[in-house]
Amino acid sequence: xxxxxxxxxxxxxxxxxxxxxRREIExxxxxxxxxLDANDIEGWPDYFTDxxxxxxxxxxxxxxxxxxxxxxxxGRAMMRDRAVAISRxxxxxxxxxxxxxxxxxxxxxxxxxxxxQTAFLLMQTLVEGPTTLHLAGTYHDRFLRLDGRxxxxxxxxxxxxxxxxxxxxxxx
Amino acid sequence: xxxxxxxxxxxxxxxxxxxxxRREIExxxxxxxxxLDANDIEGWPDYFTDxxxxxxxxxxxxxxxxxxxxxxxxGRAMMRDRAVAISRxxxxxxxxxxxxxxxxxxxxxxxxxxxxQTAFLLMQTLVEGPTTLHLAGTYHDRFLRLDGRxxxxxxxxxxxxxxxxxxxxxxx
Amino acid sequence: xxxxxxxxxxxxxxxxxxxxxRREIExxxxxxxxxLDANDIEGWPDYFTDxxxxxxxxxxxxxxxxxxxxxxxxGRAMMRDRAVAISRxxxxxxxxxxxxxxxxxxxxxxxxxxxxQTAFLLMQTLVEGPTTLHLAGTYHDRFLRLDGRxxxxxxxxxxxxxxxxxxxxxxx
Numbered sequence: 001x002x003x004x005x006x007x008x009x010x011x012x013x014x015x016x017x018x019x020x021x022r023r024e025i026e027x028x029x030x031x032x033x034x035x036l037d038a039n040d041i042e043g044w045p046d047y048f049t050d051x052x053x054x055x056x057x058x059x060x061x062x063x064x065x066x067x068x069x070x071x072x073x074x075g076r077a078m079m080r081d082r083a084v085a086i087s088r089x090x091x092x093x094x095x096x097x098x099x100x101x102x103x104x105x106x107x108x109x110x111x112x113x114x115x116x117q118t119a120f121l122l123m124q125t126l127v128e129g130p131t132t133l134h135l136a137g138t139y140h141d142r143f144l145r146l147d148g149r150x151x152x153x154x155x156x157x158x159x160x161x162x163x164x165x166x167x168x169x170x171x172x
Numbered sequence: 173x174x175x176x177x178x179x180x181x182x183x184x185x186x187x188x189x190x191x192x193x194r195r196e197i198e199x200x201x202x203x204x205x206x207x208l209d210a211n212d213i214e215g216w217p218d219y220f221t222d223x224x225x226x227x228x229x230x231x232x233x234x235x236x237x238x239x240x241x242x243x244x245x246x247g248r249a250m251m252r253d254r255a256v257a258i259s260r261x262x263x264x265x266x267x268x269x270x271x272x273x274x275x276x277x278x279x280x281x282x283x284x285x286x287x288x289q290t291a292f293l294l295m296q297t298l299v300e301g302p303t304t305l306h307l308a309g310t311y312h313d314r315f316l317r318l319d320g321r322x323x324x325x326x327x328x329x330x331x332x333x334x335x336x337x338x339x340x341x342x343x344x
Numbered sequence: 345x346x347x348x349x350x351x352x353x354x355x356x357x358x359x360x361x362x363x364x365x366r367r368e369i370e371x372x373x374x375x376x377x378x379x380l381d382a383n384d385i386e387g388w389p390d391y392f393t394d395x396x397x398x399x400x401x402x403x404x405x406x407x408x409x410x411x412x413x414x415x416x417x418x419g420r421a422m423m424r425d426r427a428v429a430i431s432r433x434x435x436x437x438x439x440x441x442x443x444x445x446x447x448x449x450x451x452x453x454x455x456x457x458x459x460x461q462t463a464f465l466l467m468q469t470l471v472e473g474p475t476t477l478h479l480a481g482t483y484h485d486r487f488l489r490l491d492g493r494x495x496x497x498x499x500x501x502x503x504x505x506x507x508x509x510x511x512x513x514x515x516x
Binding site for chain 1: 367387440445467473475
Binding site for chain 3: 195196198199201202203205206207209210212215268270271272273293295297300301302303
């Protein structure tokens with residue numbers, strides 16, 4: 001048994017409550033992905049709390065518990081700077097991104113927020129090019145509720161796919 | 173901010189109502205995809221209203237707001253003709269199709285119906301061949317309720333994948 | 345019409361009840377996939393009843409109604425043996441697996457249990473290698489409720505992808 005695997009925490013939440021939260025998180029993620037897939041990168045930081053953590057890291061590092069990643073942002077101000085920078089860059093390499101999400105798994109809910117995970121595929125289509133798998137991985141999230149709405153206090157994007165830092169220009 | 177992006181309309185619907193409709197649409201789409209994936213193409217028009225619009229168009233055209241597409245059907249009669257024609261054709265190129273859907277996003281509900289969008293991957297497996305990504309894109313839908321059941325009044329299949337018209341023999 | 349297609353059975357269940365069960369099954373599958381994706385193969389048999397049937401078969405065989413498959417296990421004891429054997433083998437070929445599920449379709453509920461189906465993509469990433477599609481297919485399931493929790497009495501993994509038996513070392 002490897003129930004203590006850092007990427008497979010056992011659920012510790014009432015089933016009815018988990019279902020309720022799952023529906024809300026699914027809706028949140030549908031909006032999040034629609035925003036990014038429409039290339040509205042400047043709208044991306046709005047899904048986070050003011051002091052949220054956003055990190056993109058390989059599964060190898062995540063399983064070792066290493067607090068490093070290819071991309072790292074702490075606080076929405078840093079995300080906004082990043083979003084603006086990307087919005088300027090994207091002129092040079094137009095592409096379409098498309099997120100496809102699997103079932104969301106709600107793990108716990110306590111004073112620190114709601115923890116959940118969702119596997120994703122991120123597809124990329126270059127102009128006149130083929131559609132390829134850009135990144136396969138799992139969101140490991142912590143949500144807080146602000147004014148009745150969910151916000152990401154933490155999104156750790158753990159990717160299975162081997163990728164170069166240069167390829168991670170866009171938010172995932 | 174690009175909230176006015178034609179493919180990223182902001183949601184304007186009560187959250188509880190959106191959840192309720194989302195569950196119904198997810199069920200509808202599960203049936204729709206199971207029908208097509210079982211190659212029951214003649215069952216496909218039954219998911220639409222009598223005067224429904226079905227269109228397959230590239231994301232490039234959709235973002236420009238161009239009302240054109242590789243495939244176009246107006247009314248279920250046209251879909252039925254098409255379905256029968258395909259049922260005959262398919263003998264010559266047997267293949268398995270498989271739809272994988274992401275989270276459904278419910279956008280609005282008014283007199284014109286319920287608007288929602290769902291990202292999809294459509295996989296294709298040729299006999300003795302590999303499984304490849306046939307089409308990645310998003311359904312942009314408008315549903316109406318007839319006799320208590322949802323029907324598609326409009327399904328705009330907006331595909332990211334660059335594809336030739338010839339490759340779009342089958343309904344998506 | 346091919347409504348009698350073995351892979352496209354019509355739904356015969358009250359819509360409200362189908363929605364309720366679907367949410368439960370989605371949660372079950374989220375846990376099931378998280379367990380396998382975390383490589384916790386020894387935790388895999390816990391998702392089944394004592395005398396459950398687990399079978400992996402090609403869509404070609406399934407459509408012909410042939411009761412054969414590349415992988416077959418009857419009873420949780422056989423699954424446990426298999427899981428232990430795999431846990432030893434995996435040292436030699438480390439890889440990451442990632443399941444991405446589409447909408448679950450609940451078909452019937454009667455004395456024999458709850459029948460449902462879910463399309464899936466199973467992605468594989470080898471160390472230093474690319475992420476590739478390992479298997480595309482559909483779970484055809486029968487669930488029973490034991491002590492208030494769902495368990496699989498039957499999981500028939502019907503895969504579209506052409507694959508060699510050797511490639512099916514891991515549970516799907």
